[in-house]
């Protein structure tokens with residue numbers, strides 16, 4: 001057991017703040033690191049300490065292992081939380097933390113390596129009795145071998161890069177005649193993206209659901225699952241909406257898949273928070289797809305229905321504490337939905353929309369949570385992910401959660417940059433979504449309805465502009481308001497004074 005008193009968060013944006021929020025609740029000191037593009041980022045201001053680690057491009061800052069370790073050692077951090085993306089699934093980073101005597105808040109490097117290699121992951125899970133998609137046992141060694149395997153399992157198949165995941169290095173083969181070129185294309189893409197050209201073959205599941213199970217495992221061999229997340233609403237492997245429970249799930253399937261997820265975690269002696277991804281077909285057959293060895297973007301919906309703070313559990317596990325609950329203690333209460341707010345133009349091929357946040361007003365009220373990091377006047381850097389916020393709602397039922405999400409999206413006002421809010425509203429009003437009738441092809445299948453065909457949507461912007469002009473007018477022109485402003489300033493100073501004690 002080693003108590004953690006100071007955590008360096010090796011990340012930026014909403015997740016850096018999310019992690020620090022829990023640290024503050026646990027009286028753990030927080031250390032931010034930031035790039036030159038992030039001097040004015042909120043995670044820097046939120047932390048107890050903050051250190052510049054390099055230039056804007058991730059390679060020169062958030063991915064600079066030695067620089068981050070140097071900061072951690074110099075400021076006396078006991079542990080590093082990697083968030084998601086960046087170094088979160090980098091085995092070398094986990095290894096270097098270990099060597100430097102700094103706790104990496106995540107699994108051991110060997111587990112990261114094993115699960116990062118998709119062929120090995122398939123093998124391990126298959127041996128542990130977990131269903132994997134029918135396909136090759138190992139990497140394919142020749143195009144002839146590929147062809148004979150495909151003759152055996154039948155088209156369509158997918159050629160996948162062993163070092164891939166999240167859709168990179170994948171090729172769909174609908175016809176035997178395409179095999180040779182698909183294998184070559186997948187290999188060369190894998191080689192240039194990952195420096196590893198091993199590929200394997202899986203039977204193609206035509207219209208699958210993407211359903212993942214959250215797991216927690218401690219260093220004493222205890223492991224539990226925290227139920228599923230339905231993540232099928234995605235576009236080009238970028239998730240847009242996640243919900244729990246999954247509308248597809250039955251109580252029986254949940255129990256079976258939950259047990260499989262726990263078995264999967266135990267099979268690799270996993271520690272910390274992790275996710276087992278499955279594909280589920282329309283006949284409710286489920287197949288292990290991959291394991292994510294990090295905290296995920298969509299973790300808040302699980303927190304909302306289970307009442308478990310996943311970051312807090314990650315920290316306790318990293319300290320060597322035993323899980324404080326068993327499987328039987330965990331229940332899924334009500335329904336949670338997350339909408340990801342991207343700074344992008346949904347009506348213009350989802351082009352990233354760079355620029356300054358002019359005005360932002362976030363939803364509040366019963367059952368609403370936002371995990372974000374942008375503020376009025378903040379300029380979104382072009383170097384990183386375009387997700388600016390996550391909106392999470394809870395309702396007693398799925399219907400209540402959808403209605404609450406519509407209400408919250410209505411309240412969400414952002415000007416200065418384009419966002420995905422309107423697109424998300426259209427999904428919340430889509431009949432198939434409302435009926436829970438969707439799979440991973442939802443967005444393409446419902447494209448017609450999801451396109452902007454309501455010219456009045458823009459009227460909303462007018463209302464914000466009018467209100468803002470009114471606000472500026474009051475702020476600048478009234479002597480009475482000027483006086484109030486001065487009074488407020490002195491009170492602010494008083495509050496600062498109190499805070500220092």
Ligand code: MV4
Pocket residue numbers: 133158165166167168202203204205206208209210231232234237279289290440
């Ligand atoms: C598949 C599949 C169908 N059959 N594998 C896409 C991301 C990567 N993690 C795996 N992916 C898929 N693998 C077989 N054998 C369909 C997908 C897939 C997908 C999976 C999850 C969520 C969204 C998806 C969108 C398109 C394709």
